[in-house]
Amino acid sequence: MTDTLVDIQNLKVYFPIRGGLIPRVAGYVKAVDDVTLNIDKGEVFGLVGESGSGKTTLARALLRLVEPNSGHILFDGVDLLKIGKGSLKHLRKDMQVVFQNPFLSLNPRMIVRNQIAEPLTAHTKMSEAEITQRASELLKLVGLSDEHLWKYSIELSGGQAQRVCIARALALSPKLVILDEPTSSLDVSVQAQILNLLEDLQKRLGLTYLLITHDLGVVEYIADRVAVMYLGKIAEVGTFSEIFQDPAHPYTEALLSAVPKVDPAPTDKARIILRGNIPSPASPPTGCRFHTRCQKYIGDICRDVEPNLTTLSATRKVACHLYKP
């Protein structure tokens, strides 16, 4: 039995919509609506979905950057939603984030050494000399050298800047690293370098990644397990091979089919093109949230009854009426 690092149970994050002359709550955007999933120690967990599916909100809730409305988040056995600010600060050491655009995550007025030093000064009692030493080690770990310590971020290329962000995220040896679109703003050949680095670090340091991306190629390359989100709900969760070779949920199938492929397999089926737009999460469709666009709509049950996650195998669950429990 593998150890669970993050255990999310029935998590709900609703954002109130205020409107009118006298502001009052007119409704809710159900960004994350009753999500249950777990991330095991040492695995790469991929979270995919289109814009507005709630994947970033889920990660922010995990870091408690947004306050969930209900549910539980157990991080290494501790319920994050029940602890106070002081202990939260301690726990945050163990979870770090790397964002999409490295130039927005780095301070243009600070040299690289001081950016990497920030988490160290906040959480440890290291001396200045020790910090420089540690920053130098971290840069080496991500494939940069000491000369980069004294540079400003504008002097770095996109790939180098992202390496600095990764070094900073690893400064406190976190248990969980959240990667939010880590390669999306980079050019193809740089993407490959960063992915090589991330995979190498994960293996060497035994890191756990939560990888949030819309790039399915990246997910298929690196993720061990994958969850597909649609409008705040988990549509399907399974191992990478289950999801990519035999998608169960019609949305997963359409999503995989929609990606233009560089090397199409001879077996590639005709492309599924979904109708219509992604509905607004402020007023999601009734029943199954995907029913308005679903290519496998089977009748009133899809429109009226919300499907629960059904277990298909030990590792796979899907929320669709096509599958009977």
Next chain:
Amino acid sequence: MSVEDLVVNFHTVDGTVYALNGVGFKVRKGEVLGLVGETGCGKTATSLAMLRLLPENAEVLSGRILFEGHDLLAERLDEVAKIRGRRISMIFQDPASSLNPVFKIGAQLIDVLKIYYPNDDEKKLTKIAQEKLAMTELPDAESIMSLYPHELSGGMQQRVIMAVALSSSPSLVIADEPTTALDVTIQAQVLALLKRLKDALGLSVLLITHNLGLVRELCDRVAIMYAGSIVELADVQRIFQNPQHPYTRGLLSSVVTGRLRGQTLHYIAGMVPSLFKPPSGCRFNPRCPYVIPACRDKRPELVEVEPDHYVACYNIPTEPWWRT
């Protein structure tokens, strides 16, 4: 449309950027030509030059841009203005920033149509606008006319942009990353539509993108750009199955897909050169594993290595290529 030996420099406070270094290609009638390359390789500068839209600090040192019997670089600007928007249209990446947020869709469309149909009254123009919107398969064109851009989704906005771009019945459309800002399921819809419209109207399309998957799906031929020059030009099948230029090979090998799981990903060593001080000769030479002395002396020209397959390289790798 034919672009010949285009050389463009930008003068900036930090010095001169040698942006385009002899770009040449033809867009054939009815085809989709992909212009592919990484950030800063000159894709967008090329397209702006084609429309005479380069900023004031740009200097065109040489080149000809021939379109329907005109050299767009030599014509007077008011002559170019008659072609731009009418015979050649553009679709940009972010549909939201191409639309004016304070006017309704209908008003913006009619504004454009007034130029092309000067003799028609408002009523007639409204009708034409609705037809154009319907052509892009927007449901209920009538009600969309009375909406503001922010009331539409990204995919719908891009359809409106396409309606505007096609309203003058152009023969060439330059599409600069037309689906990059859209979600994949919406991207698939817009791409399918673009294909259908192209076939129905007999358009030529210059598709500028860095997405190689998109190129493979949509394009007939591809031009690969690196640091201001075209390094390889061929039809899609040849580029993807038998790439010749070391850069093209490197680029294709770096694309991440699930098939490569467990393997270390290939990448091109080194970095894209600064165009303030580009390398002499072939600009790819500092990163090229096949470099020979000649590469540093003189820029290689595009040479036809097999029918309709052009490569700019002095030392084309002899070993066969396959995607590992």
